[in-house]
Amino acid sequence: xxxxxxxxxxxxxxxxxxxxxxxxxxxxxxxxxxxxxxGSPLVRPDxxxxxxxxxxxxxxxxxxxxxDEVLAKRGASxxxxxxxxxxVQRGLEITGRATLLVSKxxxxxxxxxxxxxxxxxxxxxxxxxxxxxxxWDWMRDPDIHSTTWDWDFVTPTRSWQHTHNDxxxxxxxxxxxxxxxxxxxxxxxxxxxxxxxxxxxxxxNALLAPVFEWGIALYxxxxxxxxxxxxxxxxxxxxxxxxxxxxxxxxTKDYAATPAVAMLTGSGKQALYGTLAANAIRxxxxxxxxxxxxxxxxxxTFTEEMVEGETRGDWxxxxxxxxxxxxxxxxxxLMSGNLSHQIEHHLFPDLPSNRYAEVAPKxxxxxxxxxxxxxxxxxxxxxxxxxxxxxxxxxxxxxx
Amino acid sequence: xxxxxxxARAASxxxxxxxxxxxxxxxxxxxxxxxxxxxxxxxxxxxxxxxxIFFRPGRGWQAHLAGQWARIGVELDGVRHWRSYSLSxxxxxxxxxxxxxxxxxxxxxxxxxxxxxxxxxxPPQGDFVLPEHPRPLLMLTAGSGITxxxxxxxxxxxxxxxxxxxxxxxxxxPADAIFREELAELADQFPHFRVIxxxxxxxxxxxxxSAAGLEQLCPDWRQxxxxxxxxxxxxxxxxxxWEAETATAEPSSEATLTIERFSxxxxxxxxxxxxxxxxxxSDREVEADGDTPLLDVGEDAGVLMPSGCRxxxxxxxLIPLRAGQVRDLRTDEVHGEPxxxxxTCVSAAAGPVNxxx
Numbered sequence: 068x069x070x071x072x073x074x075x076x077x078x079x080x081x082x083x084x085x086x087x088x089x090x091x092x093x094x095x096x097x098x099x100x101x102x103x104x105x106g107s108p109l110v111r112p113d114x115x116x117x118x119x120x121x122x123x124x125x126x127x128x129x130x131x132x133x134x135d136e137v138l139a140k141r142g143a144s145x146x147x148x149x150x151x152x153x154x155v156q157r158g159l160e161i162t163g164r165a166t167l168l169v170s171k172x173x174x175x176x177x178x179x180x181x182x183x184x185x186x187x188x189x190x191x192x193x194x195x196x197x198x199x200x201x202x203w204d205w206m207r208d209p210d211i212h213s214t215t216w217d218w219d220f221v222t223p224t225r226s227w228q229h230t231h232n233d234x235x236x237x238x239x240x241x242x243x244x245x246x247x248x249x250x251x252x253x254x255x256x257x258x259x260x261x262x263x264x265x266x267x268x269x270x271x272n273a274l275l276a277p278v279f280e281w282g283i284a285l286y287x288x289x290x291x292x293x294x295x296x297x298x299x300x301x302x303x304x305x306x307x308x309x310x311x312x313x314x315x316x317x318x319t320k321d322y323a324a325t326p327a328v329a330m331l332t333g334s335g336k337q338a339l340y341g342t343l344a345a346n347a348i349r350x351x352x353x354x355x356x357x358x359x360x361x362x363x364x365x366x367x368t369f370t371e372e373m374v375e376g377e378t379r380g381d382w383x384x385x386x387x388x389x390x391x392x393x394x395x396x397x398x399x400x401l402m403s404g405n406l407s408h409q410i411e412h413h414l415f416p417d418l419p420s421n422r423y424a425e426v427a428p429k430x431x432x433x434x435x436x437x438x439x440x441x442x443x444x445x446x447x448x449x450x451x452x453x454x455x456x457x458x459x460x461x462x463x464x465x466x467x
Numbered sequence: 468x469x470x471x472x473x474x475a476r477a478a479s480x481x482x483x484x485x486x487x488x489x490x491x492x493x494x495x496x497x498x499x500x501x502x503x504x505x506x507x508x509x510x511x512x513x514x515x516x517x518x519x520i521f522f523r524p525g526r527g528w529q530a531h532l533a534g535q536w537a538r539i540g541v542e543l544d545g546v547r548h549w550r551s552y553s554l555s556x557x558x559x560x561x562x563x564x565x566x567x568x569x570x571x572x573x574x575x576x577x578x579x580x581x582x583x584x585x586x587x588x589x590p591p592q593g594d595f596v597l598p599e600h601p602r603p604l605l606m607l608t609a610g611s612g613i614t615x616x617x618x619x620x621x622x623x624x625x626x627x628x629x630x631x632x633x634x635x636x637x638x639x640x641p642a643d644a645i646f647r648e649e650l651a652e653l654a655d656q657f658p659h660f661r662v663i664x665x666x667x668x669x670x671x672x673x674x675x676x677s678a679a680g681l682e683q684l685c686p687d688w689r690q691x692x693x694x695x696x697x698x699x700x701x702x703x704x705x706x707x708x709w710e711a712e713t714a715t716a717e718p719s720s721e722a723t724l725t726i727e728r729f730s731x732x733x734x735x736x737x738x739x740x741x742x743x744x745x746x747x748x749s750d751r752e753v754e755a756d757g758d759t760p761l762l763d764v765g766e767d768a769g770v771l772m773p774s775g776c777r778x779x780x781x782x783x784x785l786i787p788l789r790a791g792q793v794r795d796l797r798t799d800e801v802h803g804e805p806x807x808x809x810x811t812c813v814s815a816a817a818g819p820v821n822x823x824x
Contacts, residue, residue: 101777135798146545157485157493164481201782207547207807209501210489213782214808217484232781316483324480379778416780 102379109372111381114388114440120378126437127380133429134415137422146206148421152193152401153211159186163345168329170337179338183345185402188352190219192404197420199224200232204417221280221317223309226287236416240361240368240389247361248368250275250286254460256368261463268461272454279350279357284310321346352402355450356393360409363391363452365442386413387434392427392443399446400424410441496585497525502540503588508561510580513645517567517611518577519555522586524562531591533558533622534615534694534727540587541572547587548572549804553614553696553727554591555646557621562591565645567611595694595727597623602692602721603631605685607705609673609697610638615727616696617646624653624660633685637665637673637697675704678712689722696727742819746770747789749824755816760796761786762811770824772811779813786811789821 107120115123163182170176195218197203203211217224230246238244242258249255253272254265275282288306292298321342329338367388377385393399393407400407400423408423411430418426434441444452478487486500497504505522512518531537536553550572555565568577597619598604604623606616613636623630638644644664654662663684665673674680681688689712695705709724741757744764749771755764762784765772775783779797785808792803793814801817803809809822 138798142544142546143542144545146542154493157490161490161493201785204782204785204808206542206545210499212808214785215501219484228781228783229775233775233783236781237776237778313484316480319480320483328481382778417782 102382103376105378106376108377108381109375110370112367112369112373112385112388114367115381115384117438118384122437123378123380123384125380126433127378127383129433130383130414130430131379133426134418137415137418137426141205141419141422145419145421146208149194149198149203149206149211149419152189156186156189156194159183159189164325167325167334167338167341169332169334170329170341171332171334175334176337176341180341180344180348183341184348187219187345187349188402189404191349191353192356192406193401193420194218194404195220196404196406199228201417202419219317220283221310221314222284222287223306223313226306226309227283230287230289232416236413238374239386239413240366241371241374241385242368243371244374246286246291250282251291252282252286253457255362255456257460257464258368258370259460261460266461268457269454272457276351276354277347279354280346284314355446356403356406358453359391359393359446359449360406361390362456363442363444363449364456365440366391383414384439386410387430388440389413390442391449392441393446393449394443395446397424410443497523499525503527503590505562505586505588507580507582507584507586509582513565514567514643516577516643517565517645518580519563519565520576520580520586521556521561521563522588524588527590528562528588529590531556531558531562531618532596533618534596535591535593535618536595536615537562537564537591538589539564539576540589541575543571543575549587549589549806553593553618555614555617555621557618559622565611565614565617567645569611593727595696595725598692601627601629603687603690604633605688605691605693606632606634606636607693607695607697607701608634608636609701610643611645612695612697612701612727613645614696616694619694620650620653620660624657628659630659632660633688633691634660634662635665635673635684636662637667637701640666640668673701675701675708678708681708691722693722693724694727695724699728702726702728740818742791742816744816745789745819745821746824747821755820757794757815757817758796759815760812761793761809761814761816761820761822764816765811765822765824772824774812777812779810782810784811785809787823789823791820792817793820 105120105124107123111118118126159182163179163186166175166179166182170179195216198211198216199213199218201213204213209215213228235245235247240248242248242256249259252275253268254261288303288310289298293303322339325342326335326339329335369385369389373385387410390409390413392410393403395407405420405423406412408427411418411423411426412420414430415426431441475487482490488498488500491498497506503525505524505528507520507522509521510518511521531554534553536551538549538551540547540549542548552564552566554562556563566573566576568574593615595615606620608616616634620632620634624632634650636644636650641647641664644666647664650662654660665684667673685691693705693709695702705724706726709722712722741755741759744753744755744761745751746753746765746768751768751770753764753768755761762772762774762777766774773784773786775781788803788805788807788809790805792801793809794801794817796813796815803817803820811822
């Protein structure tokens with residue numbers, strides 16, 4: 068007696084324009100991280116100091132409207148897009164790996180390593196990062212969902228989702244709250260106190276790039292929080308276990324199982340070099356793209372006063388002036404996982420990545436109209452700019 | 468089977484974090500590490516508004532008993548929707564569902580399904596099944612309620628000469644009566660099967676208010692095990708009649724009634740009035756208004772709620788919905804299906820809500 072059959076369907080369409088916002092609980096208990104309903108932060112960042120509360124609120128409404136417009140259009144074509152990328156990525160992955168099995172032939176080594184590198188980049192950037200953001204949760208497909216997806220990257224998804232989706236995206240570029248500013252390793256902002264250790268900034272960054280995935284895995288353990296007693300021992304043990312298991316599987320796949328099978332054709336050593344190279348290429352690429360997100364010239368960082376009492380509009384402003392885009396071709400956008408649209412991604416972290424390109428001109432127009440910077444540039448320029456910062460901040464601040 | 472599992476485990480060393488099935492699904496869509504799927508093999512129109520969809524399920528499906536149903540997942544504009552449909556194929560044969568166009572999901576199934584399409588599946592379930600020991604049966608069905616009963620009839624009538632089945636099926640017109648020709652053929656061929664079509668367009672509703680109406684169609688109904696499936700009011704009437712009968716039953720009466728309901732109404736669901744929120748695993752119940760995020764409601768009740776950004780961007784707060792519906796505080800959209808993951812920081816109760824936490 069338990070059949071539930073055709074219920075009437077609830078329309079997925081979102082109304083545009085002014086919509087209800089989450090309100091603070093009736094008990095009006097302040098909750099950590101909840102945005103203010105109205106007003107302004109204690110200090111508005113310099114780049115936005117010319118805007119009134121009303122202007123910021125209006126800007127927020129305009130950006131909400133852009134998001135609603137995409138939500139209304141999101142549908143079968145987006146679902147087909149992500150499935151296509153998944154198919155292409157998996158095709159590249161198995162073809163590349165299979166080619167490495169005969170990589171004692173030089174051409175096979177080059178082709179296999181290239182395909183596997185592309186596959187790993189696509190997997191981390193356009194698939195893993197974006198799916199783990201929940202950009203595709205709306206499909207309700209358990210195979211493509213932020214709670215079930217696992218990626219070809221050492222750090223366990225849960226740990227990364229916490230430091231990235233929650234901490235980094237909520238507190239973007241707030242010194243003291245967003246540890247992505249330098250990943251507890253590099254000095255990436257003048258507000259960060261200089262220590263002699265920071266003299267090694269360029270060296271650490273150069274060493275970090277080819278092993279970026281291991282750096283992120285270590286960072287996601289939140290060791291400083293543990294040392295300060297903000298992270299419990301149980302949580303630490305749990306995270307270490309998860310990381311150990313994940314690292315073992317990742318290590319086995321690329322550095323044991325693949326070379327072992329390749330030994331059948333006498334290509335064991337070459338296959339090992341191939342997977343090492345593919346991981347290194349992916350790491351260097353991911354490191355470059357990710358550093359271009361918030362470190363190039365023109366991006367702002369913020370103080371805790373600037374987020375105290377922040378409204379949704381101010382939050383949007385902070386995302387825009389704290390992020391930088393990379394200009395380039397469609398292929399470039401795909402390979403960066405659309406993080407080349409970092410500004411749009413930070414405004415709408417859970418909109419499907421394939422929609423950022425169409426949102427970008429509208430966001431840029433809003434920035435222009437409200438007199439806010441919209442930082443963008445070609446890859447080489449942005450990479451150069453981040454490296455300049457790495458070098459500059461290695462040195463102590465000049466005495467005034 | 469064991470060898471397959473060993474092989475899969477060895478292969479997964481090379482495919483991790485994917486499972487070998489995720490790679491195999493490039494070549495055959497029924498492969499999945501996570502969810503049961505089926506490929507549509509044939510679509511047969513039944514009436515203007517209904518069709519039978521045959522499918523080949525992947526590994527993990529279990530054979531259905533006659534009368535059981537399965538949850539079927541369909542994609543509408545990229546979004547997965549789950550509905551339950553009775554299986555109309557006889558037990559022991561490839562599964563098929565017969566769907567009548569009643570809403571957006573069933574419309575898509577009836578109108579747009581093609582061979583080769585992928586359906587998402589959950590294994591068959593339900594206890595609306597044939598009795599263990601042979602008994603004379605009376606089937607009462609209305610509209611698409613014929614579907615599970617058709618599976619029973621197809622399973623029983625051609626294969627059991629000792630069976631004794633009377634089917635009373637009501638439909639609006641002959642053109643609306645699903646399986647009409649096949650039923651007529653079965654009745655011609657097998658004397659132990661009798662079918663009575665009652666067309667409400669011609670004769671009005673079948674009257675269950677007293678035993679007299681039923682008595683005329685099937686004089687020995689009290690000696691039969693009855694099965695009923697159809698719309699709510701049809702079943703309510705049948706239930707009332709059998710209840711009255713058992714209250715005044717003579718000892719010789721063997722009247723039993725098994726019912727399959729096609730829809731259970733979830734109360735509420737409209738507007739901004741909130742409702743009772745039940746946290747199933749935490750065993751807590753809280754009355755919530757329609758504007759407070761479920762995350763806050765849970766935290767106030769002392770439930771260990773996963774949480775993150777509190778503004779609907781990070782998806783750290785997802786919890787599966789067991790029942791009921793929620794309102795998205797950003798868009799005002801009221802939505803929710805059992806099993807759907809809810810962003811509690813931007814969702815408020817729209818009517819009573821059960822959460823799997």
